[in-house]
Amino acid sequence: MRAPPRRGASLRSHPPPTPIPCWLSRVECLKPGDVFQRGRHFMATKVSRIFVWIIMGMVLVGLVGFGSFNFGGSATSIGKVGDTEIDANRYFRELRAEMQAFEAQYGQNLTFAQAKMFGLDQAVLDRVIAQAAFENETGRLGLSVGDAEIARQIKEIEAFQGVDGKFDREMYDFALQQSGLTVAEFEASLRADVARTILQGAVSSGIAVPAVYTDTLFAWARETRDFTWARVDASVLDTPVGLPDDETLQAFYDENPELFTTPEIRKITYAWAAPEDMIDRIEVSDEELRALYDQRIEEFVVPERRLVERLVFGSDTEAQAAADRLAAGDASFEDLVAERDLDLSDIDLGDVTEDELGAAGPEVFALSEPGIVGPVETSLGPALIRMNAILAARETSFEEASEELKGDYAADAARRLVDDLVPTLDDDLAGGATIEDLAGNHGLRLQTIDWTPGSDEGIAAYDSFRAAAAAVTEDDYPEVIELSDGGVFALRLDEVVAPRLQPLDEVRDEAIAAWQAAETRRQVLARAEAMLDEIEGGETPASLGLTEVIETAMSRDAFIDGTPPALMRTVFEMAPDGWQVVSGDEGAFLVHLDAVNAPDQEAAEARAIKANFSQQISQQMALDLQSAFAAELENRAGITLDQGVINAVNANFP
Incomplete structure (x- = not known):
């Protein structure tokens, strides 16, 4: 074990949110919790009560959802804060949850190397160390939670409830068994988490932002x-x-x-394989085009659609009363929407097919011109639906689409040909081939350019080429670099012409x-x-x-x-x-x-924005206090980390 370098509180500090651009654009983007991410930011006005509820969910997801993991050997801890062990499984579960949240947000798989590049591993490590620091302090203070409270909270966790909504002991035992946990382990973890949360709430509860602060910022932003x-x-x-x-x-x-003064000129020779250069090599059969047509049939066969708005009511009586007012001319559709504190954008469904409207579809599609139908039943309840436009069905036959399909197929196939060529080009360059050899042996374009930072035509329009041209030196070996459209190139710097002050006569x-x-x-x-x-x-x-x-x-x-x-x-x-x-x-x-x-500080919109902003600032201040307190606890108790176990945990991620 070795003690790590001291980490200051700044590692876990969070910069305050920046509300001004939202106010300037008059978009109410400051909603409670928007500034915080992925569950760790859970402070709210009633701190202790919400902490308890969230801890229950976190414990269930963290322990039951992921279970325990054996990292080999006998080590179960990645280190200690004071006398409190930092559980290796906790670090593993939280890091995996953080990576999965990242993947869900950006829609792509994340390797551990990428997670490390983004600093996710260090952020999670900081978090579990801070948690251990609080737990070490609760132990020192003798702060704990009684069995009755733990039992009550367990019974309120939905995953442990039967179909009747009541606690089911068999489901409880089965869930823990599936996760590899004993009842004692789970309840001890829950007890520690709730005790830690009570201490965190004591540190940061009761924080309030002065009204003059939000009033001043709002006045400045909305003036x-x-x-x-x-x-x-x-x-x-x-x-x-x-x-x-x-x-x-x-x-x-x-x-x-x-x-x-002329800019620096970099004289560059390059070989360029562009997808369009490969199109003449592509052959496509009617069968392949037909398969592509069938694959993209939704693009070519579009059913009739309607542009509609749906105003949902709480009951049939309310919906019928609104329809009667429309029929009598006592209110417009816009009036009904405004009375519900909604905007037309809130009820706009865009263009929909008859099937997408469900039971309301036949009645809406029976209209031959814009109008209002209802009350009709929808998946959200009784509603009035306004149809604003008819979009006719559109069908493009295979024959009509064939030219477009050929172009798309050829472009895709050409990019694949370029991709297939890259390993060969890499091998040739590694074997000592020149830029001229690449062009001559594989039919690439061989061209030169007097490149300056202002060049933006031809291949110089690509960001990757500009970056490579700016960075290359005369001692660099050529390498194959991809372009954004699927092409590739390799370049060589032949000469650098230094900036020159042109004589006045020129x-x-x-x-x-x-x-x-x-x-x-x-x-x-x-x-x-x-x-x-x-x-x-x-x-x-x-x-x-x-x-x-x-x-x-x-x-x-x-x-x-x-x-x-x-x-x-x-x-x-x-x-x-x-x-x-x-x-x-x-x-x-x-x-x-x-x-x-000056803006109206008492308008409904102003009060809502200031309230949301004040709540977020309070949450931020609470988190900052917790971070500072955790850092002090860590300094006082001391931290030791076992890098070998940390590496063993990290090795379990792809």
Whole structure:
């Protein structure tokens, strides 16, 4: 056993959520618990009660769902915190659960090497160490849970209940037997987890976020402004900018060498196998195309559909009353939706087939034009259904689809040919073949490119080529690299041409144009500044020949086409009254702040958002307190880890 390096609390700290973008976009995305992931973040307002319920579920899933595992040898612990063992099976179960949650979220299998790259193994290790630290402290304090409480909680776990909803001893014994656990082991684990949770709740319960905190943030995020702006461009100048004399041009050239310096040029030779180059080699039979057509039949044979909205009611009586109001003209469909505190988007089913509507299908599909039917029975209860459009059935025959199918088949087969070619190309390069040899022996394109960071045509449009071109050195051996469309390439750096400041005589025309643009901007900005004095003297932008544009209720993230980002920043930094100048790439803008509009802090939406945000901040603070407390417990008790056992556990993952 060896003591690991001290891990600070920051390893388990969680940065506070960032609510402002949600408020700016006016999307209520801060729902309770959104900021936390995968079960470990379970603090809520009534901390101790919810802790107990969640612990029950975690113990059941962790112990019964996964069971115990034999990692070989006699070791059952990956280490200790103080006198408390860190169970190897706990680490194994939590790591597997974390990997499975990751796989479910992203829809792909995860190897242990990938999990390690993402830091999942270390995160789980930190977590089980923190759990052991709390359990070690509960033991030191003599904190425990009585048999009666453990029995009550076990009886409330659904997996241990029979069809009558009551605790079933046979199901309890069978579930534990299947998991390889004894009753004593399971109940001891549950007792320790509940005791630990009580201590965690004591550490972090009672946390509240001051109302002034959420009010201030909400006010800042949802504040809007009314303002007036006017563009100032070259049309305000008495005379256009002319040509610079030689001395002026030389000075401009000397002051802006970056404008006239060529970028580094990397001369590269490459061999490229693109899927489209392989298409001529593909042969496809009618049988293969027919099979592909049948496989994708849903694309080519689309039944008639309807665009519908479904408004569900709690009872037949409510649904009939709503239908009667519609028939009498006392309410519109939109009124009924609003009365239920819903938006049309909440009830929109999109385009559906008759079968997808179930029992309501025949009545909806009997409509020959948009309308409302109901009450009708649906899987969610009685409902009114509004049909908004008829989408006719569409059928594309095999003959009509054959050209598309041939193209898709050929493209897929071509990518497979390229894939099959990769091992051969790798072997050739390993055997000393050159880029020219690859092209000559396998029919690849052999091309060269003078590549710069701004190159974006041909193969330089691919991210992987640009990355390889930027990183390759003259000493590197070529390797086969994949492209996003299934193609592959190998490249060689032949020469690096260093950046070069071009003589003024070579770029005189470009230098003149650049000077004229810069001088125009300077004069326009100077004229805009002068206009401020004239406006203070009684003029207005309109009287000075400018077009005034009035904006109202603009939020911080608003964008006005044709204006620089600095315009909105200035608007939210300036005080009402008075005009200011904002510089732009092609001129300047005059801007005047007309009004500051504070949000309604007492609106239903505002109260809901602030409540959710306050709850999340409270949860975050509670977690941070727990992390800090756990770190202190670990420091005080000391940690030892057995890396050999940890490695043995990790070896059980593919």
